[in-house]
Amino acid sequence: MSKLVTFTLVFLLLCSTGRLAAQTPRVWSLDSCINQAIAQNIQVKQSELNLQASRVINAQAKAAFLPISQFTGSHSYNTGRSIDPFTNQPTTEQIQSNNFALSADLILFNGGQLQHRLQQSNLGLKASRYELEQTRQTIALNVTLAYLQVLFSQELLTIAENQLKNTNLQVERSKHLVDAGALANSTLADLEVQATQDELQQVTAATDLKTARLNLLQLLNLPATTAFTIQPLATEVPATNPYAQSTAELVALAEKMQPGIIGADLRVKSANRGVRAARASLLPMLSLGGYIGSNYSSAVPTSRFVADGTGSTTREVPSETDFVLINGTRTPIINTKTEPNGAMENFYYFDQLQFNMRKSIGLNLSIPILNSWQNRARLSNALITEKTAEYAAENVRLQLRQNIELAHNNLEAAQIRYKTATRQVNASKVAYDAAQKRFESGSVHYVDLNLAKTNYDKALSNQVQAKYDYLFRERVLNFYLQDTAAK
Template sequence: MKMNKYMIYFRKIMGMLLLVTASFVVANAQGRVTLQDQPNATVNLDEPLDLEESIGIALRNNPQLKQAELQVQSNGNIYEQSKWQRWPSLSFSASQGFSLGRNVDPFTNQFVQQNIAFNNYQLGSSVVLFGGFQTQNTIKQNSLTLQASQKDLAATRNDVMLNVALGYLQVLSNQELIEVARQQVEATRLQLERSQRLVQAGSLAESALFDLRAQQANDELSLVNAQNNLESAQLSLKQVMNLPGNQEIRVEPMNVGDPSLRAYDATVQEIFETAIQNLPQMQAAKLRTAAAAQAVEVARGARLPTLLLNGGVNTAYSSAAPRERFVADGSGSRTMEVPSASRFIMTNGIRVPVVDVVTIPNGAVRQFGYFDQLDFNRNASFNFSLRVPIFTNYQTRYQISNARIQQMNTEYQGQIVLLQIRQNVEQAYIDMSNSAKRYVATLNQVQAQAEAFRVAESRFGVGAINSAEYNIAKANLDRSRANLVQTKYDYVFRTKILDFYMNRPLTE
């Protein structure tokens, strides 16, 4: 009676386990998100791109970013699987066998001289009741590792965004340099036309025209070089965005403020403190240190005992079992031939059991088929298993030691990341400050060179100076204007880096 209760209870447990397992498989199949499921926003490349659209294209097309996403998914699977380690395992096994000659009948456990076919079926389950808290600590460790990989993904995104911002500003810078070069060509052309009129009027020597034509050729070469530099900058931007080189793109200009009119609104220390709180690489380093600490606890758990609960349901079939079975139902008597379990005779050197004729009252003979035998042979079992580690050849000891070493390594790695952030912030701030100073100095230089060129142009028009002196004044002005454009965008990029450390959007 007790065995029947146990079997009913065990059947309920197995049914619940099968239901939970099936539910998990269905939920996992329906809830899994892959990279291919993510929709991609379409961008019209025939229209000018702003910085936000350029960053969006680069984020969607960057293969390193997709690898980081896959790593997050992999760590997520590891974390989810570790949580399921708390649940019992469930397995089913079946076997088919054949035995020839003298055998033990699996049904009666008696020796028989015949060929036997048999089947065995087993449904088993096992659960760890106590495992030194290794499962719980492993779940925490995998959770921290998953979060660290998510921060790595964010850091990779930031790198892509910074590279796009740099390429975008380089394109804008070269576009302005082209405009400066065109203005230089136009100014030289107009001066050449005025000089030709002066030569025709006899007010200027004809030799001055040769110098101006040479200057015009130099200005046209500068324009070609500026156009080539723009194409190179556009190619670099397209490569960062992972677009083909023959793809035509245009970028929208940005509203760039005057660096001489404002100072950055945060100190170096404020930028550093904000950076270490928000930068994903710093957060990832902290999470890995915490994960390493959990790995030490996992290794320590191997010193503690492990308690398991095992259970199973078994049944078997044998072809040597009788095809008929007497069932007591009060319907009458029945005579049956039953092999003796204790009396045997020797026939041709073979031991054969004596067959007794037995009369069994109040019953009937019924067919005993395949599934009837499986049901008759069904049995269940439970057992507890305790493992106490006493001496493991110092494996646990050195595993703990290595886990502690790894923890110290992650701590030092976190210090390295912190030091790199401080150095990068300090360098970025001084670069921004110096760039602003260079812009102010270059702006003053442009104003001075513009005035000097205005005077030289007037004196050249009346023949007070020669064409060489005029060309020197114009070249100085052209060079200072180009430097002003470059220093302006250099300042903008340095400011964007500080905005990045201050957790501000790059697109503003």
């Protein structure tokens, strides 16, 4: 009985522990959020597929230097009047035939098309790597900003909760003062109105936090019902600006580090190689070609006479048609016939193929004259692609410069606002504490206390907003200036 009770208790303990573990939300760090987003993001997967496609194109460009070879074979039946493929003579027999051929062609010169295509694919492959890294960095930045937005919303909610808590405490004190006849009911009513306003502010802050959490969950590609918490970050604002360089210096530095800039420049170079390859298609092409083939025909006899190379034999053969009359008797005329020495040998399937073997090798020159304007159209499209790539690279640089200018300006402004807001918090806190003491002693009206409280609450909110505004801008500049470009 005791063993059964012990087993039951252990089982219940394990079940309760499992439920507790299932209900405990996972704590996410910023790095784990970034890794999760990159692993689940569709744009990253598309960029990875683009990289794979670039690898295939590059491998194809390398293989283009190899000879083009192919093997062909055919098997046919001919009935009625046809041409014997072996004797090339008309025949009415049913003929079964086979044809086999192996050909190869190697480009010796085509204006450098192969070299330009290879360089184009090499540059395109490098560009795809940088573009993939750019996509990953963009996702990381978006996740970081969403992460900070959650922390920002949490701090605002904490401020709102503390404000509501302090107001509720003030309401409770005021009720005692009213009961004691030391405070007017109108003042208590004003405090209760303030409590409802603070409660509304808390609800708004909680809604903003829920929205920020939902935005982060969507970036992580997680369901909205996922229970999770995030680790806090170091949110100290330095006393001095860590980016003391000029905007032009920051832009020049970012252009050397940003994979988006490097990738765009590589696309321009790749498009230029495409133009060179298109121009090369207007030039003559010289190639070396080779061929080996054979055939078989069922109309050929399965045996044939083969001379042995030892000379010939002369013999007398009586004619079957020519004769002379000797004493009234037909006597055949004797003809002399010379035949090479040899013997009949088998001439089967593979014997025919070996006997009919034919080979050829030669140079082929192709000069483009008119091919429906395809080469010219290809060149025009290549020029358009090059110009498009140049505009794209210019636009990426323009956006980079504008984003850095804006982020640097906002960073400096946020740092100034944070310093001002910090002084405002300190001053308004002193004023609010003093007003609260005077209100409790009855020396000031609630209006003065409420004004001091409003100033203090607003100062706290301004300080948090300025702090996270600075952190947002700092993360943006870190994103543009970090040296994590693809290798």
